[in-house]
Amino acid sequence: MRRAVILLSGGLDSAVCLAKASKEGRSTCCITFNYGQKHETEIESAQKLARVFNAERHMVFNIDLNRIGGSSLLDDSPVPVNRDMDRGEIPSTYVPARNTIFLSIALGWAEVLGAHEIWTGVNEVDTSGYPDTRPEFIQAFEKMALLATKMTSAGDGMRIVAPLKGMDKGGIVGLGKQLGLDFSLTWSCYNPQPGGRVCGICDSCRLRARGFDKAGVSDPLASTFEKKETCRQ
């Protein structure tokens, strides 16, 4: 079985990416970053997902990106809400060089594991232009990776696989459904509520809801928000 390192945040996209890698017969070595993100709950989701998909390994890697800062996903900034998702601006949730850093660490691990593929759930359509989710970035990273390690400089290949490239959130939800992904195991909300509920109003909840709507699929996590709303009435 071919080994692949999977960047697994515990969110929707990386879960679909893991489901696809498993379906395609990879032995999956998942890496999840505990980087100081507001929504640490996603790390628990990653752990559940790695178990459900029988990952060969799962490593939670600590790296404190708060030391660098520059993002509303870090430090004490308010949880990002009310972003105009169709405006095409890079949102405040952008974390400087995050994918470059995560892919680099995955590259080191891939070398030690003898894996020649790193899978990532990046997709640029709905993120309104996080620079490090674009296909040209992924391509440039791959080129650099081929020169960066003992393994690759000896001529062994390294592919950065981005199976969700070019898809929108609706398409990703549809693919997840087709792959039989249990969406209740994933986590997107930036602002986890007591009792494992989602807030339903942060940018990430709204982007997720839009994806499920588009795909005509019902989100098992959305109901935790709806219940709360019902109680309020």
Next chain:
Amino acid sequence: MRRAVILLSGGLDSAVCLAKASKEGRSTCCITFNYGQKHETEIESAQKLARVFNAERHMVFNIDLNRIGGSSLLDDSPVPVNRDMDRGEIPSTYVPARNTIFLSIALGWAEVLGAHEIWTGVNEVDTSGYPDTRPEFIQAFEKMALLATKMTSAGDGMRIVAPLKGMDKGGIVGLGKQLGLDFSLTWSCYNPQPGGRVCGICDSCRLRARGFDKAGVSDPLASTFEKKETCRQ
């Protein structure tokens, strides 16, 4: 004053690199990685160097590369000695994707600081082919970096400056001398001895000694070893 991020390990090469950046009028923001290396002493050296060169900032960033492994500089492997330095093999001290990881984190910090240069002391001549010290790697990293961040994708530049590229250890010592670097502030030994002494026999001590010999400069740290030898007789 132009800001530059400097990768500062505390070793000879990065110290010369910092000296050169200062000499060339950069306001220096130094970053040192505490990554689980055997010779943590080098971090103290980095702190002294940053002070002496009036760095604008100095960040010691913790990242546990032992989680990834794959190097005799990490974990409980014996300290590397007796390497044939002229054989052209990649030595066991190679750390998977180390420079890629360090440059990536520096890239994130550079963006937050608004710095458009990252300086690194990499040089490939005496390392016998660490893949991530070669000019073609540095070039590929720079290309990738231009696509990786909000700042660079908006058209602002990012240069990876490697002023020691193509130099051997003798040349680096010579340049350090010319720049007035106090070599006693640097650290190279993998196997620090009590009382701040160097071991004198590890691969790094031997490589350093060869550089000082070639340059015809006396190494203030070597005397700590010679004294020990004298006592033994």
